Amino acid sequence: MPTLLVLIVGYLLSQFYRSFLAVIAPELGRDVGLDAAWLGLVSAAFFAAFAAVQIPVGASLDRFGARRTVALPMLLAALGAGVFAWAREPWVSVAGMALIGFGCAPIYMGSLFVIGRTTTPHRFALWSSAIVGIGSLGNLAAATPMAAAAQAFGWRTTMLAIAAATLVSAALVFVVVRDPPPLIEKHAETGRRPSLVDVLAIRELWPLFPIALTSYPIVVAVRGLWVGPYFSDVHGLGPIERGNAVSVMVFAMIAGAFVYGPLDRWLGTRKWVVVGGTLATIAALGALALAPTMPVGEASLAFGAIGGLGMTYGVLMAHTRAFLPAALLGRGLTLMNMALIGGAAILQPLSGVFVKRMLAAGVAPANAHGTLYGAFAVALAATLAVYLLAKDARPR
Numbered sequence: 478m479p480t481l482l483v484l485i486v487g488y489l490l491s492q493f494y495r496s497f498l499a500v501i502a503p504e505l506g507r508d509v510g511l512d513a514a515w516l517g518l519v520s521a522a523f524f525a526a527f528a529a530v531q532i533p534v535g536a537s538l539d540r541f542g543a544r545r546t547v548a549l550p551m552l553l554a555a556l557g558a559g560v561f562a563w564a565r566e567p568w569v570s571v572a573g574m575a576l577i578g579f580g581c582a583p584i585y586m587g588s589l590f591v592i593g594r595t596t597t598p599h600r601f602a603l604w605s606s607a608i609v610g611i612g613s614l615g616n617l618a619a620a621t622p623m624a625a626a627a628q629a630f631g632w633r634t635t636m637l638a639i640a641a642a643t644l645v646s647a648a649l650v651f652v653v654v655r656d657p658p659p660l661i662e663k664h665a666e667t668g669r670r671p672s673l674v675d676v677l678a679i680r681e682l683w684p685l686f687p688i689a690l691t692s693y694p695i696v697v698a699v700r701g702l703w704v705g706p707y708f709s710d711v712h713g714l715g716p717i718e719r720g721n722a723v724s725v726m727v728f729a730m731i732a733g734a735f736v737y738g739p740l741d742r743w744l745g746t747r748k749w750v751v752v753g754g755t756l757a758t759i760a761a762l763g764a765l766a767l768a769p770t771m772p773v774g775e776a777s778l779a780f781g782a783i784g785g786l787g788m789t790y791g792v793l794m795a796h797t798r799a800f801l802p803a804a805l806l807g808r809g810l811t812l813m814n815m816a817l818i819g820g821a822a823i824l825q826p827l828s829g830v831f832v833k834r835m836l837a838a839g840v841a842p843a844n845a846h847g848t849l850y851g852a853f854a855v856a857l858a859a860t861l862a863v864y865l866l867a868k869d870a871r872p873r
Contacts, residue, residue, distance in 0.1 A: 491581040492615030499705030517829015524822035526578030535811030542656030543587035551647035554580025558640035594657040606738030606791030624720030684867035694820030696787040710842035725777040729785030748869040758787040762854035769847030799870030
């Protein structure tokens with residue numbers, strides 16, 4: 478329990494880092510010169526760096542365990558937060574977020590590795606979703622509390638405080654975490670140690686990758702990049718009001734993560750839990766696309782639906798876990814996480830350029846946001862069609 482507790486604290490910080498930009502986006506535009514395209518690039522830097530190291534993170538988990546794999550890179554996250562706090566040019570903000578992404582990359586995977594090795598597979602969705610739900614309190618801290626702190630102390634001072642908290646968290650992981658016993662397993666046919674090639678050879682995983690590239694990435698893009706500017710551009714809300722509106726989505730994401738956790742066991746299916754949640758998310762995106770100027774209350778509920786119903790992350794990871802042998806657990810889970818996070822790294826700069834070009838062409842901000850959410854809905858629907866071909870993995 479202490480091991481999971483300190484890993485979850487680290488994951489709280491990881492969730493904060495992937496979400497705080499939306500709340501202070503206008504201030505970053507004023508102080509650092511970040512327009513929509515730069516904002517997308519800064520946000521994407523976190524996810525690109527995060528995704529880029531997932532494969533070595535998986536190999537490290539399988540070989541060295543969670544303690545060293547998580548604690549040492551977290552020092553980079555603390556450094557990156559300090560760099561971001563002192564940024565005066567957009568490229569410095571990009572560099573800071575990239576360092577943060579590198580440092581946060583092993584945290585959630587370390588948690589999944591521990592529960593994957595110490596709990597039964599049929600409880601994996603429950604535990605992985607619970608970790609996401611508790612960790613999403615960091616997402617909540619990146620809404621109204623971040624806005625209030627930035628308004629009271631300035632966003633730079635607030636980021637320096639978060640950097641200090643990250644250093645403390647890294648130290649706790651190094652001191653407290655206890656790894657499961659090492660597991661060495663040779664490939665049954667070749668006698669060699671399993672590798673990433675063996676993960677890619679598992680055909681049951683193939684239909685899961687496309688939806689991983691859009692489902693969670695779209696939720697992250699909306700929460701981390703666009704929901705704040707939407708309420709600023711379309712409804713003219715100030716920092717605290719923006720934070721309050723964003724909090725609806727955050728609370729929904731937390732609730733969604735917890736609700737999804739036991740659903741696969743209650744309903745006896747993982748595939749159709751993901752399908753149902755994805756269809757509901759498409760509907761919410763479609764509502765914003767068709768009525769982007771809806772009142773603040775209704776818009777907050779629509780974003781809440783996207784956040785809560787779109788939190789199929791834990792169930793997708795459990796669907797993946799069901800097809801992985803023990804010796805491939807680290808590599809397999811991190812490969813799927815690379816798709817989930819890599820999709821965000823691709824989607825965010827593309828969406829930033831997309832919105833910037835629409836605004837430059839004279840499209841009204843409300844219509845630009847509506848078109849973006851419509852594009853998200855179409856992309857999600859296309860990958861859902863592929864996912865329908867996936868083999869279900871019923872909890873046993």
